[in-house]
Amino acid sequence: MNMQWITLIVVLFLSGPVWAGEARPLADDPASEARLKHLAVELRCLVCQNQTLADSNAPLAEDLRREVREMIAKNMSDQEIIEFLTARYGDFVLYRPPLKATTTLLWVGPFVLVIVGATVLMVTLRRRAGKVVDVPVTEDEHRRVEQLLAEGGKRP
Amino acid sequence: MNRFLLPLSIFIVVVVFLGIGLKLNPREIPSPLVGKAAPDFSQPQLFEPSKVFSPADMKGKVWLLNFWASWCSGCKTEHPVLMDLAKSGQVPIYGMDYKDQRDEAMTWLSRWGNPYPVVGVDDAGRVGINYGVYGVPETYVIDKQGVIQYKQIGPLDPETVEKKIIPLVKQLEAQ
Numbered sequence: 504m505n506m507q508w509i510t511l512i513v514v515l516f517l518s519g520p521v522w523a524g525e526a527r528p529l530a531d532d533p534a535s536e537a538r539l540k541h542l543a544v545e546l547r548c549l550v551c552q553n554q555t556l557a558d559s560n561a562p563l564a565e566d567l568r569r570e571v572r573e574m575i576a577k578n579m580s581d582q583e584i585i586e587f588l589t590a591r592y593g594d595f596v597l598y599r600p601p602l603k604a605t606t607t608l609l610w611v612g613p614f615v616l617v618i619v620g621a622t623v624l625m626v627t628l629r630r631r632a633g634k635v636v637d638v639p640v641t642e643d644e645h646r647r648v649e650q651l652l653a654e655g656g657k658r659p
Numbered sequence: 660m661n662r663f664l665l666p667l668s669i670f671i672v673v674v675v676f677l678g679i680g681l682k683l684n685p686r687e688i689p690s691p692l693v694g695k696a697a698p699d700f701s702q703p704q705l706f707e708p709s710k711v712f713s714p715a716d717m718k719g720k721v722w723l724l725n726f727w728a729s730w731c732s733g734c735k736t737e738h739p740v741l742m743d744l745a746k747s748g749q750v751p752i753y754g755m756d757y758k759d760q761r762d763e764a765m766t767w768l769s770r771w772g773n774p775y776p777v778v779g780v781d782d783a784g785r786v787g788i789n790y791g792v793y794g795v796p797e798t799y800v801i802d803k804q805g806v807i808q809y810k811q812i813g814p815l816d817p818e819t820v821e822k823k824i825i826p827l828v829k830q831l832e833a834q
Contacts, residue, residue, distance in 0.1 A: 549793035552685060562758065563793055566784045591791040593691045 535575045542571055542581060546588065547596050555598065690791050690810045697724070697801045698789035702779035705756055705764055712753070712779035714805055721831045723752040723824070724799045725775070726787060728759040729767035731795045737814035738771050744820055745774035750828045754778035757787050757795050800824065802831045 543557035550561035556568060567588070574584045585597070594600040602610050692698075701713045714724075725741065727734040745752055754775035756764045761780065768778070781787055790799065791810075800809040809827055811819065 549688065563784070563787075566788060570785075570788060590691060591788060592793065593688060593791075595688045 535572065538575050538581075539568065539572055542584060543568060545598055546571075546585075547598055549592055549596065556596075686794070687812050688793070690807075690812075692791050692807050693810055695807060697799065697805050697807050698786075700779070700781075700786045700789065702755070702781055702786060705754070705761065705768075705778035705780050708761075708780070712777050714801065717753070717801065718805060719803050721750060721803060721828050722801055723750055724755060724790075724801060725752050726755045726757045726781075726790070726792050726795050726797045728757045728795050729763040730759065731757075733794075733814045734796045735771070737796050737816075738774075740815050740817055740820060741774040742772050743817075744815075744824075749825055751776055752798075755786060756780050756782075757792065758782060758784045800827055800831070803834065 540557060544555050546556040546567075548554045548556050548559035548561055548564040548567075550563050551559045554564075556564050556571075570587075571584055574587065579587075588596050594603070594606065600606045600609065697714050699714060701711045704710045704712050727737075741752055744750065752774050754777070756778055758781065761782075764778070764780075768775075779786070784792075790797070794812070796811075796814055798811040798815055799807050800811075802808050808831060809823065811824075815824070
């Protein structure tokens with residue numbers, strides 16, 4: 504191996520950290536970072552609607568994280584920060600929307616469906632149980648069963 | 660016959676709900692700001708950065724605030740509609756250049772035409788956040804008292820302008 508190759512390899516190894524780039528911390532101090540993380544997983548990104556504010560890379564999500572970070576720095580409570588966002592974007596930003604007139608179906612709906620389903624199941628099972636009647640086995644049938652059982656052992 | 664009535668009616672209900680669901684646009688999130696005072700701001704103007712643009716200047720007028728950007732393709736689609744509306748003189752349209760490069764925004768307007776008397780610059784997207792903007796273009800109808808009366812999410816089309824914006828503006832002006 505000549506000198507040029509060795510130099511190239513050394514340069515590549517040394518330059519590794521330069522192109523790697525560090526993941527940027529969410530906030531400067533760990534306490535604020537933890538608060539931001541805790542809040543951002545509860546908030547929905549409005550651009551990529553199935554991602555949280557913490558996951559999304561959309562420019563708006565970046566801006567909103569910046570706003571939340573600034574509000575944390577101003578010592579605003581979680582309640583105040585969430586109010587700031589819902590005042591602008593509505594309950595849609597919350598992954599757990601509050602119980603309101605407009606969201607009752609959302610909260611109550613699944614339970615109503617379970618109750619309806621369980622009731623239908625119970626009624627159907629009861630009705631079916633009523634339909635099953637005892638039929639006495641006749642002498643003839645008994646004899647036939649005996650015969651079949653006796654023959655059964657002889658089959659290959 | 661009776662056996663099929665219940666499953667059939669459940670099926671119809673499910674189909675109706677799915678049909679409604681298909682027609683809803685998940686991108687159109689109702690804005691809690693409609694009916695509330697338009698958030699205040701004071702932003703430098705695009706063409707004259709030493710001057711500011713503020714909704715306070717617009718008190719007593721019915722006007723549209725249109726968030727746009729030169730990088731936004733929907734804004735290009737919407738642009739001829741805004742030009743026509745501006746030319747008709749029925750309502751002034753003020754622009755807010757959202758998270759954009761100043762020179763690119765000016766080039767865009769000189770190339771395609773400028774429907775706005777004044778354009779504000781929101782380079783950090785803070786005004787956008789205060790207005791609940793989550794995707795440009797978005798357009799707000801603001802009344803004489805400075806209250807938001809309507810929010811259009813996405814590009815304005817001639818039909819929306821004809822059927823919603825103009826009647827609403829006329830009604831607000833009569834107040």
